[in-house]
Amino acid sequence: NAGVTQTPKFRILKIGQSMTLQCTQDMNHNYMYWYRQDPGMGLKLIYYSVGAGITDKGEVPNGYNVSRSTTEDFPLRLELAAPSQTSVYFCASSYLRGWTGHAYEQYFGPGTRLTVT
Amino acid sequence: GESVGLHLPTLSVQEGDNSIINCAYSNSASDYFIWYKQESGKGPQFIIDIRSNMDKRQGQRVTVLLNKTVKHLSLQIAATQPGDSAVYFCAELYNFNKFYFGSGTKLNVKP
Numbered sequence: 227n228a229g230v231t232q233t234p235k236f237r238i239l240k241i242g243q244s245m246t247l248q249c250t251q252d253m254n255h256n257y258m259y260w261y262r263q264d265p266g267m268g269l270k271l272i273y274y275s276v277g278a279g280i281t282d283k284g285e286v287p288n289g290y291n292v293s294r295s296t297t298e299d300f301p302l303r304l305e306l307a308a309p310s311q312t313s314v315y316f317c318a319s320s321y322l323r324g325w326t327g328h329a330y331e332q333y334f335g336p337g338t339r340l341t342v343t
Numbered sequence: 344g345e346s347v348g349l350h351l352p353t354l355s356v357q358e359g360d361n362s363i364i365n366c367a368y369s370n371s372a373s374d375y376f377i378w379y380k381q382e383s384g385k386g387p388q389f390i391i392d393i394r395s396n397m398d399k400r401q402g403q404r405v406t407v408l409l410n411k412t413v414k415h416l417s418l419q420i421a422a423t424q425p426g427d428s429a430v431y432f433c434a435e436l437y438n439f440n441k442f443y444f445g446s447g448t449k450l451n452v453k454p
Contacts, residue, residue, distance in 0.1 A: 257440065266446075266447075268446045269432070276440060285443070316387070330375060332377075334388070335386055336385060
Protein backbone atom coordinates (compact mmCIF):
# COMPACT_ATOMS: atom_id res chain seq x y z
CA ASN A 227 0.00 0.00 0.00
CA ALA A 228 1.23 3.49 -0.83
CA GLY A 229 -0.85 4.99 2.00
CA VAL A 230 -1.70 8.66 1.48
CA THR A 231 -0.08 10.35 -1.50
CA GLN A 232 -0.10 14.06 -2.28
CA THR A 233 0.89 15.98 -5.38
CA PRO A 234 2.63 18.26 -6.03
CA LYS A 235 5.33 18.34 -3.34
CA PHE A 236 6.10 22.00 -3.94
CA ARG A 237 4.36 24.81 -5.82
CA ILE A 238 4.80 28.54 -6.23
CA LEU A 239 1.70 30.49 -7.24
CA LYS A 240 1.18 34.11 -8.15
CA ILE A 241 -1.55 36.05 -6.37
CA GLY A 242 -4.91 35.37 -8.00
CA GLN A 243 -3.90 32.08 -9.64
CA SER A 244 -5.80 28.85 -9.01
CA MET A 245 -4.64 25.33 -8.38
CA THR A 246 -5.76 21.94 -7.13
CA LEU A 247 -3.85 19.97 -4.55
CA GLN A 248 -4.32 16.26 -5.12
CA CYS A 249 -4.73 13.63 -2.40
CA THR A 250 -5.24 9.90 -2.86
CA GLN A 251 -5.39 7.07 -0.34
CA ASP A 252 -5.41 3.34 -1.06
CA MET A 253 -6.50 2.09 2.37
CA ASN A 254 -10.25 2.27 1.69
CA HIS A 255 -10.66 4.80 4.48
CA ASN A 256 -13.99 6.57 4.71
CA TYR A 257 -12.69 9.68 6.44
CA MET A 258 -10.39 12.17 4.73
CA TYR A 259 -9.08 15.55 5.90
CA TRP A 260 -7.21 18.59 4.68
CA TYR A 261 -5.03 20.58 7.09
CA ARG A 262 -2.73 23.51 6.72
CA GLN A 263 0.34 24.05 8.87
CA ASP A 264 1.91 27.48 9.13
CA PRO A 265 5.55 27.78 10.27
CA GLY A 266 6.00 26.79 13.91
CA MET A 267 2.31 26.11 14.35
CA GLY A 268 0.00 23.16 14.73
CA LEU A 269 -2.33 21.85 12.05
CA LYS A 270 -5.61 23.61 11.31
CA LEU A 271 -8.49 21.72 9.72
CA ILE A 272 -9.67 23.17 6.41
CA TYR A 273 -12.25 20.62 5.22
CA TYR A 274 -13.08 17.02 5.90
CA SER A 275 -15.15 14.26 4.38
CA VAL A 276 -16.85 11.26 5.99
CA GLY A 277 -17.40 9.46 2.70
CA ALA A 278 -17.85 9.89 -1.03
CA GLY A 279 -20.20 12.74 -1.76
CA ILE A 280 -20.09 14.17 1.78
CA THR A 281 -17.89 17.10 2.82
CA ASP A 282 -17.94 19.65 5.60
CA LYS A 283 -16.04 22.72 6.74
CA GLY A 284 -13.33 22.73 9.36
CA GLU A 285 -11.78 25.66 11.25
CA VAL A 286 -10.36 27.61 8.28
CA PRO A 287 -12.37 26.85 5.09
CA ASN A 288 -12.38 30.32 3.53
CA GLY A 289 -10.60 30.48 0.19
CA TYR A 290 -10.77 26.71 -0.38
CA ASN A 291 -13.12 24.18 -1.89
CA VAL A 292 -13.21 20.39 -1.87
CA SER A 293 -15.02 17.54 -3.54
CA ARG A 294 -15.17 13.80 -2.83
CA SER A 295 -16.45 11.88 -5.83
CA THR A 296 -14.65 8.65 -4.91
CA THR A 297 -13.48 6.99 -1.71
CA GLU A 298 -9.86 7.29 -2.79
CA ASP A 299 -9.57 10.93 -3.86
CA PHE A 300 -10.07 14.19 -1.98
CA PRO A 301 -8.74 17.18 -3.96
CA LEU A 302 -8.41 20.66 -2.44
CA ARG A 303 -9.04 23.64 -4.71
CA LEU A 304 -7.65 27.16 -4.25
CA GLU A 305 -9.56 29.52 -6.53
CA LEU A 306 -7.85 32.89 -6.02
CA ALA A 307 -4.53 32.38 -4.30
CA ALA A 308 -3.54 34.91 -1.64
CA PRO A 309 -0.25 35.31 0.29
CA SER A 310 -2.10 34.25 3.46
CA GLN A 311 -2.46 30.80 1.90
CA THR A 312 1.29 30.25 1.92
CA SER A 313 1.60 27.15 4.06
CA VAL A 314 2.26 23.42 4.09
CA TYR A 315 -0.86 21.42 3.30
CA PHE A 316 -1.40 17.92 4.66
CA CYS A 317 -4.01 15.43 3.62
CA ALA A 318 -4.97 12.65 6.01
CA SER A 319 -7.31 9.68 6.10
CA SER A 320 -8.70 7.41 8.78
CA TYR A 321 -11.21 4.62 9.36
CA LEU A 322 -13.88 3.89 11.90
CA ARG A 323 -13.23 1.51 14.75
CA GLY A 324 -16.11 -0.22 16.42
CA TRP A 325 -15.63 0.61 20.07
CA THR A 326 -16.23 4.32 19.80
CA GLY A 327 -17.60 4.83 16.33
CA HIS A 328 -15.17 7.70 16.09
CA ALA A 329 -12.57 8.19 13.39
CA TYR A 330 -9.02 8.29 14.63
CA GLU A 331 -5.41 7.33 13.99
CA GLN A 332 -5.18 9.55 10.98
CA TYR A 333 -2.61 8.61 8.37
CA PHE A 334 -0.93 11.65 6.89
CA GLY A 335 0.54 12.30 3.47
CA PRO A 336 3.98 13.90 3.04
CA GLY A 337 2.56 17.39 2.49
CA THR A 338 2.51 20.04 -0.24
CA ARG A 339 4.56 23.18 0.38
CA LEU A 340 2.75 26.12 -1.27
CA THR A 341 4.12 29.63 -1.64
CA VAL A 342 1.95 32.47 -2.94
CA THR A 343 3.81 35.59 -4.04
CA GLY B 344 -0.04 41.74 17.47
CA GLU B 345 -0.11 37.99 17.67
CA SER B 346 3.19 36.21 17.34
CA VAL B 347 3.63 34.39 14.06
CA GLY B 348 4.61 31.36 16.12
CA LEU B 349 8.00 30.83 14.53
CA HIS B 350 9.55 29.75 17.83
CA LEU B 351 8.04 26.58 19.20
CA PRO B 352 8.46 25.77 22.88
CA THR B 353 11.55 23.58 23.02
CA LEU B 354 12.43 20.84 25.47
CA SER B 355 16.07 19.81 25.53
CA VAL B 356 16.97 16.54 27.23
CA GLN B 357 20.03 14.37 27.50
CA GLU B 358 19.99 11.03 25.72
CA GLY B 359 18.80 8.37 28.15
CA ASP B 360 16.80 10.75 30.33
CA ASN B 361 13.01 10.74 30.50
CA SER B 362 11.06 13.45 28.67
CA ILE B 363 7.72 14.97 29.64
CA ILE B 364 5.82 17.02 27.08
CA ASN B 365 2.70 18.87 28.18
CA CYS B 366 -0.43 19.99 26.39
CA ALA B 367 -3.48 21.96 27.47
CA TYR B 368 -6.63 21.21 25.53
CA SER B 369 -9.49 23.57 25.03
CA ASN B 370 -12.81 21.76 25.11
CA SER B 371 -14.17 19.92 28.12
CA ALA B 372 -16.47 17.94 25.79
CA SER B 373 -13.52 16.39 23.92
CA ASP B 374 -13.54 12.66 24.55
CA TYR B 375 -10.55 11.33 22.70
CA PHE B 376 -6.95 12.50 22.37
CA ILE B 377 -3.92 11.59 20.29
CA TRP B 378 -0.24 12.41 20.50
CA TYR B 379 1.56 12.82 17.19
CA LYS B 380 5.24 13.02 16.31
CA GLN B 381 6.33 15.12 13.35
CA GLU B 382 9.84 14.86 11.99
CA SER B 383 11.24 17.62 9.85
CA GLY B 384 9.71 17.65 6.36
CA LYS B 385 7.22 14.88 7.09
CA GLY B 386 3.60 14.50 8.03
CA PRO B 387 2.56 13.78 11.64
CA GLN B 388 2.80 10.18 12.80
CA PHE B 389 0.52 8.58 15.40
CA ILE B 390 2.21 7.73 18.72
CA ILE B 391 -0.47 6.92 21.28
CA ASP B 392 -4.09 7.69 22.06
CA ILE B 393 -6.32 7.90 25.12
CA ARG B 394 -10.04 8.06 25.72
CA SER B 395 -11.59 10.46 28.20
CA ASN B 396 -12.70 7.63 30.51
CA MET B 397 -9.03 6.79 31.16
CA ASP B 398 -6.37 8.60 33.19
CA LYS B 399 -3.33 6.81 31.85
CA ARG B 400 -2.29 4.68 28.93
CA GLN B 401 1.06 3.07 28.25
CA GLY B 402 2.76 2.09 25.05
CA GLN B 403 6.28 1.09 24.21
CA ARG B 404 8.49 3.66 26.00
CA VAL B 405 5.62 6.18 26.00
CA THR B 406 2.90 6.97 28.53
CA VAL B 407 0.06 9.44 28.16
CA LEU B 408 -1.59 10.97 31.21
CA LEU B 409 -4.94 12.74 31.08
CA ASN B 410 -6.19 15.17 33.73
CA LYS B 411 -9.73 16.16 32.78
CA THR B 412 -10.15 18.45 35.78
CA VAL B 413 -7.58 20.90 34.44
CA LYS B 414 -7.84 19.84 30.76
CA HIS B 415 -4.25 18.74 30.58
CA LEU B 416 -2.43 15.97 28.73
CA SER B 417 1.15 14.88 29.07
CA LEU B 418 3.37 12.57 27.06
CA GLN B 419 6.17 10.82 28.86
CA ILE B 420 8.98 9.26 26.84
CA ALA B 421 11.26 6.90 28.74
CA ALA B 422 14.98 6.64 27.98
CA THR B 423 14.85 9.31 25.29
CA GLN B 424 16.86 8.55 22.17
CA PRO B 425 18.22 10.82 19.41
CA GLY B 426 15.57 9.41 17.08
CA ASP B 427 12.92 10.91 19.35
CA SER B 428 13.97 14.43 18.31
CA ALA B 429 10.93 15.92 16.59
CA VAL B 430 7.94 18.18 17.16
CA TYR B 431 5.19 16.62 19.25
CA PHE B 432 1.53 17.61 18.95
CA CYS B 433 -1.50 16.70 20.96
CA ALA B 434 -4.84 16.57 19.19
CA GLU B 435 -8.33 16.47 20.70
CA LEU B 436 -11.36 14.94 19.00
CA TYR B 437 -14.23 17.35 19.13
CA ASN B 438 -17.70 17.22 17.57
CA PHE B 439 -17.38 13.59 16.48
CA ASN B 440 -15.32 14.03 13.34
CA LYS B 441 -12.98 16.95 13.90
CA PHE B 442 -9.53 17.00 15.41
CA TYR B 443 -8.01 20.16 16.84
CA PHE B 444 -4.24 20.27 17.15
CA GLY B 445 -2.09 22.06 19.71
CA SER B 446 0.78 24.26 18.53
CA GLY B 447 3.43 21.67 19.35
CA THR B 448 6.59 21.24 21.39
CA LYS B 449 10.00 20.65 19.87
CA LEU B 450 11.99 17.90 21.58
CA ASN B 451 15.75 18.18 21.19
CA VAL B 452 17.73 15.15 22.39
CA LYS B 453 21.38 15.84 23.13
CA PRO B 454 23.79 12.92 22.66
